[in-house]
Amino acid sequence: MPETTRPRLLLLDGHSLAYRAFFALPVENFSTATGQNTNAVYGFTSMLVNVLRDEQPTHVAVAFDVSRQTFRTEEYSEYKAKRNKTPGEFSSQLPLIERMLTSFSIPFLKVPGYEADDIIATLVTQALADETSGLEVLILTGDRDSIQLVTDRSTVLYPMRGVSDLSRMTPAFVEEKYGVPPHRYPELAAIVGEQSDNLPGVPGVGAGFAAKWINTYDGLDNVIAQADKITGKKGEAFREHLGDVIRNRRLNALVRDLDLGVTIDDLALKEWDRSSALELLDELEFRGELRTRILDVVAPGEDVQVEAGVELDGTTLTADAVAPWLDKIGDATVGLAVRGAWGSGTGRVDGLALALADGRAAYVDVATMSAADDAAVAAWLADPTRPKVLHDAKGPLLALAAQGWRLAGVVEDTALAAYLVAPDQRSYDLADLTLRYLHRELSQAQDPDQGELLFDDGDDQGGIATSAMVQARAALDLSAELADEVEKAGGHRLLTAVELPLVGILAGMEQTGIAIDVDHLEGLQAHFGEEVRAEAQKAYEVIGQEINLGSPKQLQVVLFDELNMPKTKRTKTGYTTDADALQGLFKQTEHPFLLHLLRHREVIRLRQTIEGLLKTVQPDGRIHTTFHQTIAATGRLSSTEPNLQNIPVRTEEGRRIRESFVVGSGYASLMTADYSQIEMRIMAHLSEDELLIEAFRSGRDFHAETAARVFDVAPDAVTPEMRAKIKAMNYGLAYGLSAFGLSQQLGIEPGEASGLMTEYFETFGGIRDYLTGVVDEARRTGFTETIMGRRRYLPDLTSDNRMRREAAERMALNAPIQGSAADLIKVAMLHTDAALKDAGLASRMLLQVHDELVFEVADGEQDALEALVREQMAGAADLTVPLDVSVGTGRSWHEAAH
DNA sequence: ATTGTCACG
DNA sequence: ACGTACGTGACAATG
Numbered sequence: 001m002p003e004t005t006r007p008r009l010l011l012l013d014g015h016s017l018a019y020r021a022f023f024a025l026p027v028e029n030f031s032t033a034t035g036q037n038t039n040a041v042y043g044f045t046s047m048l049v050n051v052l053r054d055e056q057p058t059h060v061a062v063a064f065d066v067s068r069q070t071f072r073t074e075e076y077s078e079y080k081a082k083r084n085k086t087p088g089e090f091s092s093q094l095p096l097i098e099r100m101l102t103s104f105s106i107p108f109l110k111v112p113g114y115e116a117d118d119i120i121a122t123l124v125t126q127a128l129a130d131e132t133s134g135l136e137v138l139i140l141t142g143d144r145d146s147i148q149l150v151t152d153r154s155t156v157l158y159p160m161r162g163v164s165d166l167s168r169m170t171p172a173f174v175e176e177k178y179g180v181p182p183h184r185y186p187e188l189a190a191i192v193g194e195q196s197d198n199l200p201g202v203p204g205v206g207a208g209f210a211a212k213w214i215n216t217y218d219g220l221d222n223v224i225a226q227a228d229k230i231t232g233k234k235g236e237a238f239r240e241h242l243g244d245v246i247r248n249r250r251l252n253a254l255v256r257d258l259d260l261g262v263t264i265d266d267l268a269l270k271e272w273d274r275s276s277a278l279e280l281l282d283e284l285e286f287r288g289e290l291r292t293r294i295l296d297v298v299a300p301g302e303d304v305q306v307e308a309g310v311e312l313d314g315t316t317l318t319a320d321a322v323a324p325w326l327d328k329i330g331d332a333t334v335g336l337a338v339r340g341a342w343g344s345g346t347g348r349v350d351g352l353a354l355a356l357a358d359g360r361a362a363y364v365d366v367a368t369m370s371a372a373d374d375a376a377v378a379a380w381l382a383d384p385t386r387p388k389v390l391h392d393a394k395g396p397l398l399a400l401a402a403q404g405w406r407l408a409g410v411v412e413d414t415a416l417a418a419y420l421v422a423p424d425q426r427s428y429d430l431a432d433l434t435l436r437y438l439h440r441e442l443s444q445a446q447d448p449d450q451g452e453l454l455f456d457d458g459d460d461q462g463g464i465a466t467s468a469m470v471q472a473r474a475a476l477d478l479s480a481e482l483a484d485e486v487e488k489a490g491g492h493r494l495l496t497a498v499e500l501p502l503v504g505i506l507a508g509m510e511q512t513g514i515a516i517d518v519d520h521l522e523g524l525q526a527h528f529g530e531e532v533r534a535e536a537q538k539a540y541e542v543i544g545q546e547i548n549l550g551s552p553k554q555l556q557v558v559l560f561d562e563l564n565m566p567k568t569k570r571t572k573t574g575y576t577t578d579a580d581a582l583q584g585l586f587k588q589t590e591h592p593f594l595l596h597l598l599r600h601r602e603v604i605r606l607r608q609t610i611e612g613l614l615k616t617v618q619p620d621g622r623i624h625t626t627f628h629q630t631i632a633a634t635g636r637l638s639s640t641e642p643n644l645q646n647i648p649v650r651t652e653e654g655r656r657i658r659e660s661f662v663v664g665s666g667y668a669s670l671m672t673a674d675y676s677q678i679e680m681r682i683m684a685h686l687s688e689d690e691l692l693i694e695a696f697r698s699g700r701d702f703h704a705e706t707a708a709r710v711f712d713v714a715p716d717a718v719t720p721e722m723r724a725k726i727k728a729m730n731y732g733l734a735y736g737l738s739a740f741g742l743s744q745q746l747g748i749e750p751g752e753a754s755g756l757m758t759e760y761f762e763t764f765g766g767i768r769d770y771l772t773g774v775v776d777e778a779r780r781t782g783f784t785e786t787i788m789g790r791r792r793y794l795p796d797l798t799s800d801n802r803m804r805r806e807a808a809e810r811m812a813l814n815a816p817i818q819g820s821a822a823d824l825i826k827v828a829m830l831h832t833d834a835a836l837k838d839a840g841l842a843s844r845m846l847l848q849v850h851d852e853l854v855f856e857v858a859d860g861e862q863d864a865l866e867a868l869v870r871e872q873m874a875g876a877a878d879l880t881v882p883l884d885v886s887v888g889t890g891r892s893w894h895e896a897a898h
Numbered sequence: 899a900t901t902g903t904c905a906c907g
Numbered sequence: 908a909c910g911t912a913c914g915t916g917a918c919a920a921t922g
Contacts, residue, residue: 646906735912
């Protein structure tokens with residue numbers, strides 16, 4: 001005989017559970033790419049799903065508070081008044097919880113003027129009224145008021161700590177824990193008070209005494225009636241606070257007869273809306289364990305595989321089969337994945353995987369290709385009319401180039417698309433994106449036993465062909481999905497007109513590399529190495545011991561314990577020993593150790609830089625850096641292995657390293673071209689500040705011009721000090737400067753810095769208005785935007801954490817400026833590259849350093865190149881101020897400085 | 899793996 | 908009262 005399912009009603013207090021989850025789970029760990037916080041949704045959903053799984057209810061409902069205004073606040077305005085203002089990070093998650101419930105087909109109820117507790121109390125009362133139904137009730141809540149609802153047919157599940165441990169409150173449990181039966185719990189709470197509701201109780205009376213009184217006198221009413229019989233201090237306090245107790249009792253009584261317009265039958269569990277549930281899980285970026293747990297409960301047996309069911313009709317092409325296959329697919333858009341390796345401007349191709357939207361896919365093993373195959377592949381790759389989609393195309397591009405294949409017709413790079421949609425991500429791994437946007441497990445689908453991959457994989461032993469084809473298909477499907485997202489984020493033009501075409505240019509620059517004078521670099525290495533040794537020796541002599549000068553920990557012992565120097569600014573683990581602090585200490589103590597230490601730092605750093613560079617010189621005598629297009633959230637490029645964007649320049653000694661970056665054989669010289677004050681010019685353009693625009697249009701010394709305005713003197717009366725102050729101010733502006741930061745920078749008093757800022761903003765009111773406007777708008781829309789429409793999402797602008805909020809505000813000030821500059825030089829690179837090709841010049845672009853481009857100049861092209869580069873860089877955008885470009889030429893990067 | 903320090907724009 | 912400018916990458920020391 002089949003077991004009859006006992007009817008069980010599960011009631012949840014949505015508000016209190018979500019609120020608990022919000023504080024239990026660190027918000028940093030739970031937010032989406034676009035900055036939506038999800039910790040409360042996550043915690044609530046997790047609790048809900050666990051209870052659904054463990055308790056198997058037949059009926060479910062969730063109750064919410066509508067607002068803080070209820071009949072209780074009407075009656076007692078201080079009710080819950082001590083609670084902090086509900087954080088925006090919390091409120092924004094409530095609609096998501098409601099959507100989650102809707103997709104689970106679980107009804108949620110709200111009644112204006114009443115709390116979630118009252119709704120639950122009403123439902124419990126209804127459910128228990130019908131004794132024949134045998135309905136059992138479970139109440140999941142984070143609010144202790146519900147304890148009064150516990151009976152032998154209704155149990156409260158109360159989260160103990162965090163969101164995982166539930167305490168099962170049966171009548172016996174309540175009696176054991178509080179010393180009173182459940183229906184008397186509110187009487188006890190009335191005496192003891194409830195801090196979270198801002199209901200003060202009787203001072204000095206705890207749960208123990210309260211329970212004793214209630215039991216002795218048989219209920220609170222009798223305790224009150226015979227209050228004068230209670231002796232001692234506690235009795236006195238009780239009589240004194242009788243009013244509070246009576247009020248508490250009135251307020252903590254739950255309303256049990258609301259008109260909800262639903263019956264218990266309406267709460268029966270229904271079919272889940274699987275597709276909208278999945279969609280929401282993706283939107284919230286819930287993957288991994290919770291996702292699985294939800295799907296297990298929501299749609300048992302219909303796990304991700306259903307979603308991952310990508311049917312691939314794949315084949316590993318044998319010799320001479322490539323050309324016919326490529327012919328068959330015509331000009332369909334193809335997902336392309338390259339197997340091989342790449343880096344340092346070169347690479348190797350082992351195989352190519354192609355996938356089409358209709359399921360066809362092929363893998364070409366380069367090792368077994370015939371000459372005809374090679375030609376067919378080469379032609380297809382190079383044909384711009386045969387559209388291809390790749391993930392992170394720059395590496396494959398280099399590998400293909402090393403194979404002698406040119407790649408054209410790349411209509412989408414899914415890494416770049418995902419970056420434009422959410423530029424703050426740490427990585428844009430294909431598997432992550434596939435899961436986030438396609439609801440598919442790349443790794444799972446790779447396994448032919450689990451996925452639904454239907455193809456003859458022939459001698460594909462390691463599944464290399466399979467996984468490559470699956471990735472090719474994933475890239476293709478992703479491009480379709482991301483196209484919408486990019487469109488929504490307004491990034492379509494940026495993607496197709498800037499980022500995508502830039503890929504090839506960057507690949508070319510990496511491939512070309514920059515020539516290095518290794519002998520010179522080795523000479524410098526020996527030179528600085530000797531000084532490192534000598535300076536360390538002197539440092540050891542002064543303190544009479546040999547410590548590791550590179551260890552902040554050992555330095556702190558020497559400086560602060562042994563030499564008893566004043567403590568510097570704190571770091572997480574101790575006191576800072578950075579150069580600024582050491583200089584400060586030297587001013588106070590004049591201890592020679594500090595000078596040797598500082599000098600040691602300086603030269604060891606130079607030596608390290610040199611050694612790092614030497615290690616990366618390739619057999620061709622050149623360094624081939626890797627440029628990254630999806631790292632910096634502002635839109636800038638970054639450079640690694642080695643980083644050629646932070647080669648020393650500020651000191652004469654450091655600049656000697658730049659002497660080692662030289663013109664390669666067969667070329668005449670290096671040329672650098674950089675924008676002057678690009679960020680301030682963008683500031684002038686965006687702020688439309690008349691005076692600032694005028695300062696730039698005058699063509700005279702910008703910092704001096706602005707200083708003259710601020711100090712209200714003639715331009716020729718500006719002293720070097722005045723200029724230095726305003727220069728620091730000008731630079732600081734785009735960083736969201738503070739009086740403190742400015743004072744540190746200039747070594748002046750914060751008060752003076754603050755006065756300087758006031759003067760500055762009075763002079764350049766347009767800048768002040770612009771800056772406040774940027775932050776306001778970003779707070780409203782959730783993102784900032786550059787001249788080209790590049791977005792950066794800054795959810796922390798509404799954070800309750802002051803540090804986080806202010807940090808986000810500074811990012812909001814900086815992102816449009818730094819990002820627009822990045823847009824501009826990228827456009828300049830595209831135009832310059834095109835113009836070089838147009839003009840048939842042999843000169844080539846080697847490096848980009850944010851506002852500077854470095855070129856290798858071919859013989860006889862010096863003047864033509866300079867004119868071309870100036871024109872393209874200055875014309876990259878039409879701003880209200882001119883773009884000034886300064887150019888220099890020489891044998892080395894050092895000489896090419898201007 | 900994280901922290902401190904320091905190089906660049 | 909508190910910590911302080913934006914964006915990166917490399918290296919050594921240390922947990």
